[in-house]
Amino acid sequence: MINRFVQKLRGLAELSLDDAAELERVTSQPRRYAARQDLIREGDETGPMFIVLEGWACRYKILPNGARQIMAFLMPGDACDLHIKLLAEMDHGIQALTSALVARVSQGDMQALMQRHPNIAAAMYSAQLVDEGIMRAWIVSMGRRSSIERVAHLICELYLRARGIGLTYDDEFALPLSQLVLADALGMTAVHINRVLKELRLEGAMSLGRGSVVICDLAKLIQIAGFDENYLHRRLR
Amino acid sequence: MINRFVQKLRGLAELSLDDAAELERVTSQPRRYAARQDLIREGDETGPMFIVLEGWACRYKILPNGARQIMAFLMPGDACDLHIKLLAEMDHGIQALTSALVARVSQGDMQALMQRHPNIAAAMYSAQLVDEGIMRAWIVSMGRRSSIERVAHLICELYLRARGIGLTYDDEFALPLSQLVLADALGMTAVHINRVLKELRLEGAMSLGRGSVVICDLAKLIQIAGFDENYLHRRLR
DNA sequence: CGATTTCTTGACATGGATCAAGCAATGTGG
DNA sequence: CCACATTGCTTGATCCATGTCAAGAAATCG
Structure with a gap:
């Protein structure tokens, strides 16, 4: 292990x-x-x-x-x-x-x-410091991003974090979170999360199902999220 | 000084x-x-x-x-x-x-x-640690509190912080923030902040004007905010 | 295999955004 | 100290993103 x-x-x-x-x-x-x-x-x-x-x-x-x-x-x-x-x-x-x-x-x-x-x-x-950066990013998401941007942003974050510890397989990674849990993290309802996930799937950006996510088009997901490439990527001194 | x-x-x-x-x-x-x-x-x-x-x-x-x-x-x-x-x-x-x-x-x-x-x-x-607690409280506010609760919660927080450094006079303290700034902190619009402030004033909880706040009824404000009394108050070991 | 939990979709409601307009305060240069 | 510009406050009318309620299907659990 x-x-x-x-x-x-x-x-x-x-x-x-x-x-x-x-x-x-x-x-x-x-x-x-x-x-x-x-x-x-x-x-x-x-x-x-x-x-x-x-x-x-x-x-x-x-x-x-x-x-x-x-x-x-x-x-x-x-x-x-x-x-x-x-x-x-x-x-x-x-x-x-x-x-x-x-x-x-x-x-x-x-x-x-x-x-x-x-x-x-x-x-x-x-x-x-990285954790504090994540908290600040969550505040920004909750305050000023639409629901689809929020979902996309969170998935970007989790994907990059998973990649950093070797938990991704190509464009897929295990995400054992129910839609209710995602909703409680993003400050929305499970019903609405479900609709947003459908939209992201139809757009060809990502697809979440049965405990794992497939990132179909990372560039598109990043663009939807307004994801700051520096975030979580920042060079250390 | x-x-x-x-x-x-x-x-x-x-x-x-x-x-x-x-x-x-x-x-x-x-x-x-x-x-x-x-x-x-x-x-x-x-x-x-x-x-x-x-x-x-x-x-x-x-x-x-x-x-x-x-x-x-x-x-x-x-x-x-x-x-x-x-x-x-x-x-x-x-x-x-x-x-x-x-x-x-x-x-x-x-x-x-x-x-x-x-x-x-x-x-x-x-x-x-206190600052991190504040960030977490902001995430909670943005995610799960209504606009009036959010405003009340922020004012509670700022009031207690001001009191901790001796910047309050009875139930009043200087808050040199425009409604636009408050809106950008709370993830809402300045227009809506204005309506919420009016409601809080009519309810007799607090009154914000010209660079300072008067806390008319702290208990009521805390109750509206769902403010956790432990927060910012927590005893140190 | 029945019982929960989770997902999905539809119909409808609503909190807060947006747009617009006027007023009040404050700042600035003459 | 005044005229004018800028910024901030207030309120009304309208709109829309997301919440709420409901119900059935699919998956998972015990």
Whole structure:
């Protein structure tokens, strides 16, 4: 089993064999979560840092009226909450969307690791910056993009992220998310997502079905999305 | 002149007199920016870290169709882009919204400062976590809140942030943002913002006019917004 | 194999956008 | 300190993108 966390960090900084071995070590005792199981809930005390090795998870929040908003997708290789221990409790939940394998690293262990391995620290900070960039892009999408642009933009993002950790096969990749989940991430209804997906299929841009997406025409998808090629692509110093 | 940056960090961690003096020192040579002047533009090389001492600024992005989305407001005391040097170029711009006084601290100086003063580092990381929480809250607002809820939620957020740095007078605080700017932050049109503000005024929740807001009934505003009392309030460990 | 969940499509409703016009404030150069 | 320009605020009329409700089909689960 390839360790996607190591693979991702390798893409963000030069890691020595020793760095990589240490990362393998701290993630060697992952725990299995079932789909829909919470890793942590809103209101819980902040816990360890989570590192997703396999499967998908999301950050989410439930509003007083019962609506759910997903604020981020976590795919293999993604970690979260680097300094979270500084706060007392979670203001949102994290939930597995599929069966998932998740390593948990205590704040102390992670801090020690980053002190001993400056390259790991640099990679972690880069990952953090990329994640913030993704959040900003989501704000832009929700605020100023039409529904079809939003869907196209999210799929572009997920496709490039999947490619970065070697999870794509040509123009296809596994996307085990129901239309309801996509709707809750994009701030729309499942019904409307369905219509938009049909439109994108008819336009020949992409086709989503049965747990995977085929990118039929990436250039067209990027153009529909108004996707900024710099985003997620940005050269590191 | 009170240094709002020091004041804000004091609220996030115990700072010694020496810590505070150092913070004063690195921000002692601020630069004045005019309203609408860019501190840095999309595509520019990443530069120093910015610390707003006086006035307001925002992060923003212009889309291919010319629409603008504001992704964050920076008010006195706010800093940005702690590790930004790790990336090659900016994926968004930062612009002064009013005349503003902004200190600039190089990545190297900041790193040295944080190494010598662990309490400052802890405060900076806390500030970062709060900022991330704000971004998540914006995503939730844009995705799942109605326009009146969104406006109320933003005003709650800004009111509490202003209060945290001593910028409120009773139930009033200076909000030098035009309705167009609010619209670009909330993903709506200026026309609709105007109608919503009228509704909030008639409801007796708040009243915005001529550069300042009066919170007439905070409880009501919070209730309209579905504002999570934990948010921005969370106890630090 | 029955029970959920997910997908799909149609008919209809509506929140917020768009367009338009006038007014109020603020800024600027003479 | 005035005339004029610019920007921001306010309101009305109309439109449309997306939500809501409903119902059947397809897939998946237990």
